Amino acid sequence: MNARNPSLVDQLSAMDARIRFIISVIVLGLLMTGPFVITAILIWASAQPAEQELLVQLIAPHLSLGALMTTFGFILGLLVIRYLFRQYVQGLLKMVENLRLMLSANRDFRVTPEGPPEVRLLAEATNDLAQQRDGLMDDVEAQIATAKASVEAEKNRLAALMSELAQAVVVCNLDGRILLYNSRARLQFKALAQGGTAIAGGALIGLGRSIFSILERNQIDHALEVVRQRLDKGAAAAIANFITTARGGQLLRVQLVPVLAAGEDLRQRDMTGYVLTVENITRSxxxxxxxxxxxxxxxxxxxxxxxxxxxxxxxxxxxxxxxxxxxxxxxxxxxxxxxxxxxxxxxxxxxxxxxxxxRWPLEDVLGLDIVAAAQRRIEQQLGLPTKSEEIDEALWLRVESFSLVFSICFLASRLIDNYQIKELRFRLLPFGKLAYLDLIWAGHAMSTETSYTWETETMQVGKEISPLSLRDVIDRHGGEIWYEREKAAQRAFFRFVLPVAAPDELGASEMIDDSGVRPEYYDFDLFHFQDQSIDLDRPLSDLTYTVFDTETTGMEPAAGDEIIQIGAVRIVNGRLLRNENFDQLVDPERFIRPEGIRIHGISDDMVRGQPNIEVVLPALHDFCNDTVLVAHNAAFDMRFLQLKEERTGVAFSQPVLDTLLLSGVLHPNQESHQLDSIAERLGIGIEDRHNALGDACATAEVFLKMLPLLAQMGITTLRQALEASEKTYFARVKY
The missing domain is CATH 1.10.287 (Helix Hairpins)
Known part of the structure; x- marks a missing residue:
């Protein structure tokens, strides 16, 4: 036996404990009855017939009392042995499980000193060793973190750059699996999602997913072939472009650029993936x-x-x-x-x-640049001197530069033609969330009718004619313009009221909640991922998982209870992707039990008008396609899904792992295998308990903590995990 294999040692120890308990009981019985039986046999064998009859007469009346005392002594001895086994043998086995937790899953976990004094001293000594181990590990982790800081900084710069690009960018490996995408791609494909994929924001873009669920495979294959041919010819720019149609009929312009392995010779460098830039050209x-x-x-x-x-x-x-x-x-x-x-x-x-x-794009422009551009154009084209009075050089405007500068030049041209002004002055000041841009001149007053006429007529500056009016430009900016007199200074001015550039101009549908951290939109390790169907003999660490949970009207699926909420998250390459989630309320088309409302807090009013199960289940099926399902007490949730197969035509046929059963495999000596108890043992805090998405996230974290513990037990493949789960006591529970 290899003493370094803790899984084999743990399994044999648990098996030996049961065998030793049985042997101890047998030995106790033999010790209590064996000497008397052997002595009686020897005396009986050596006695004469008359003596044997005398012995029978003497002993027979007292046999019932002897049997009763022997039975009582045996039971008392059995209780003593059971107590000693629970305190020493099972107590030590439970301590071994706790030590495994401390070593692999939860560094902050400590063994609770309980049981006999000797076991308590052992627990205290173990906790002291764990404290020293944590100090050493902190030093090692600090050194590793310092060594990796430079690499992580580069990765974060690239992630930040990709995330903030205004164009949709998707990076794939050669197998078409998405390993990076930015915020714009997420928003664009979410807007393109239709039918089931539009439910709960379930656009089919995500790390580890196939790009072919969005774009046609044959077009990408053709583009890759074009790129390879250009690479073979040593082309300086090996790029392919094509236009394709999305599921909803929108036209997309796609550019494909290869990702090449390191090397000096361009022709000999292997292609490891490709970058897609996607633009929706339907509206244009x-x-x-x-x-x-x-x-x-x-x-x-x-x-x-x-x-x-x-x-x-x-x-x-x-x-x-x-x-x-x-x-x-x-x-x-x-x-x-x-x-x-x-x-x-x-x-x-x-x-x-x-x-x-x-088609006008409003952009953030420094107000000083707008004034400078207008002054330069007025002086060059109209020959009118200009000056600046009060200019806030730090003021940014949200404008369309060309139309605004053209409007200013138009007014200057009209002032020259009608009032022969000699100079035009500019003033730019902030006013709350707006900005005042003033065109000031000295001269005669003008009428309100003239001002209105200039606003509504087609603009022209020299030979340049615009189909727009000054009012069109102002309305497009959501601003205002008026004419005022400065009687004391004998001056007049036109005032443009324009929007100030805000730091965040995204609409509500484009807002991305990153919870204080950058969303996990990239995973460079997926460059080496190879497309395979769900193979039961694949390592658990290589699989993609969808962890889900349901909230229901009650606890009896066979008695008519229905799903009222489904939450799901994905695990790709050993990472929990919280931003790639599925969260949807469901109209159960029946009333929710009051005892259920007290648990999950979902009322009838909250689900009324939500999509029914016939709409939601196909969307969930798309979300978790080609992944292994994970749930806590999965038999309960899967029963609800199975009962809806005939109604919805959707069957979830992929393998299912249950963290309840896996906990029974990992910690058979623990008293509770509820989600709260498991999370507490593994050092995981559950936020938003009894919310489908919250419980799904907690289950996902529990599952990730379980993977190294399963590996220590020699359970490394999906098949082994399923077979081990089937052997637990909890696998017998049916709904």
Whole structure:
């Protein structure tokens, strides 16, 4: 026997304890009855027949008393042996399990001194050794942390860069498994999700998932082939582009760039994965199509008008002496067609302006840069001197730079043409969440009607014409503009009221709750992951898991109780991905039991109007596809799912691991295997207890702590974990 194999030693020790207890009971019985039986046999064998009859007469009346005393002594001895075994043998075995917890799963765990004085002293000595071990481990971990700080800093810089990019970026290994994605990709694919995948934010993007659930495999394979050919030819930029259609019909423009292994020769470097940049071009194509239709309509409509005008003008020129009535008719045709063309042009320009306004991107711009750009353009194009009065150089604006500068130049041009101003001054000051941008000049006062006319007419500066009005630009910025007089200084000014750039302009649907830490959107170890179906002989550490939990109307699935909440999280490459979760209330289409409400706090009003189980279960199936299911007391949750297979047409056929059964495998001598007790032993705090997602997260943490303990017992594969679970007492529980 290899004494360094703790799993074998623990199993044999537990088995030996049971055998030794049985042997002790047998020995006790033999010691209490054996000497008397042997003595009686020897005396009986050596006695004469008359003596034997005398012995029978003397002993027979007292046999019942002797048997009773022997039985009483045997029971008393059995109780003593049982007590000693519980205090010393089972107590020490329980201490061994606690020591395993202390060594592998929970460093802060300490053995509770209990039992006989000798066992208590052993527990105290063990705790002292653990304290010394923790001090040494703290020193080692500090040195390791220092050594890894540089590498982690590089990884975090890359993660931060990828997370904050404005473009959707997804990095995959050659097998199509996602190993990195940024916030924009998460938001974009969540917006594209339809049907079941749209429930509970279950967009099919996540670490370890296949990109082929989102994009077509054949298009990516073709792009990879194009990249390989370019690499073989030594191309400087081995990039492939293609356009594909998402599930909902949206058009996506995708660029694929290879990730190459280290090496000097570009042609000999192996491709280890690829980077995808994804852009949704559906809206831009719709706008382009709309503009094309408008231009086509303008062209087709103008062609007929021009033809009629050309004929009318030709007749007027060819027949200068035609009758007045006929001439007036041709002139009327020309006039009507000109009016019709003018109306069509106005309508086209209006539609084009609306399209242009929808395309305006508002950006954070330093206010000083806007003023400088306007001054430079006014001085160069209009020859008007400009100056700055009060400028807050640290003020940032949320504007569209070109249209705003063009609007300022338009006003300057109108002031020159109508009031011959000699100089234009700028003032930029903050006012709460707004900014005041003033265009100041000295000169004559202007009327309110003139100001209104300038706001609504089409803007023009020199030969440059915009289809927009000043009011269009102001409305697009959500701002305001007005005219004021400074009577004391004999000056006037136009005031632009503009939005100040806020540090966070994301809408509610785009907000990402990272709980104070950066979401786990990357896992570079997945570069080496190979796509395989769920193989029972694969190591537990290599598998991807979905840990789930349900809250129900009651505890009797066969009696009509229903699911009211499902929560699930994923474990990929040994890491719990809290941000890749599934959390959904379910309408049970029946009332919730009052005793259940007291436990989970979910009332009938909270679930009324939520999706029913026929909608939620397909979404959950998509979320946990190709993963091993994990739950605590999984038989209870799986029974609810199985009873809905016929109604929903969804079957969860993947393997299921139960942390309740695994706890029985790891710690058979512990008194409780409830989730709270297991979490306390492993040093895990449960937040939001009796909430499906909260319990799923706690179960996931428990499961991750169990993996090294199972490895110590020699349970390293999925098959071994399933077989060990089936042998526990709790596996007999049925619902």
């Amino acid at each position: 194509l719709e706008q382009e199509s709309r503009r094309d239709q408008v231009l086509q309509s303008l062209t087709d409509g103008s062609r007929g008008c021009l033809a009629n005008i050309r004929v009318a003008v030709g007749n007027l020129m060819d027949y200068p002496d035609m009758e007045l009535e006929i001439r007036e008719r041709f002139v009327g045709i020309i006039s009507d067609e000109v009016v019709r063309m003018s109306q069509r042009l106005d309508q086209t320009m209006s539609e084009f302006a609306d399209s242009l306004k929808t």
